Amino acid sequence: MSLNAASDAARVARTRQRIMEKGFELFAEHGIEGVKVSEVAKAAEVDRSLVYIYFPSKLDLVIAISAHVWEKFNLPHYERECLETQTAAERYEFWLDSFLELWREHRDLLRFNQFFNVFVMNEEMTPERMEPYTKVIGELEKQFHAVYETAKQDGTLRMDIPEQQIFSTTLHLMLAAATRYAVGLVYQGGEPEEELKALKEMLMERYTITGS
DSSP states (O other): OOHHHHHHHHHHHHHHHHHHHHHHHHHHHHOSTTOOHHHHHHHHTSOHHHHHHHSSSHHHHHHHHHHHHHHHHTSSOHHHHOOTTSOHHHHHHHHHHHHHHHHHHOHHHHHHHHHHHHHHHTSOOOHHHHHHHHHHHHHHHHHHHHHHHHHHHHOOBOSSSOHHHHHHHHHHHHHHHHHHHHTTOOOTTOOHHHHHHHHHHHHHHHHBOTTO
């Protein structure tokens, strides 16, 4: 690749990322339906037509943003923190703690994810268009599969419950609860942090085996 080509590619990558970052900020704060592509372009300081060059439609932009922000968060960070020295139950607990981290540190991501779910439900979706997002979710399944494989060796997770059931239930319950609190759906007097910890403890009690 020539120097000029490399420079152009880097400039395109920076512009594309700036569009996604500004789009994420606006969508997380105001919702996806309520924000126009022209507003994203203005925030990113680019022409509206340039946004459509990189993202053919608003839906493509939204899907790209969702894949980008989840990949950036990389829930959970097994590569750095959960290696062979930990039991499957310990790694599963780390998985649960990652949702608490989402609530504490990344409420904008949770809000965006809620708006994303509503937005895509009202659009004509195909597996091909959703591929950037489903690829990221697929990585989460691969990470959880490693936990389940460890459990086959150390017996600290229940083997009488299918792997996919544990993964799906954990992901949906923890993510739904954290998202609910992030968008402000809290019962009067409720303590989101304590309720998330209680949900974590219930899932630990259901799926892990102590004394192994």
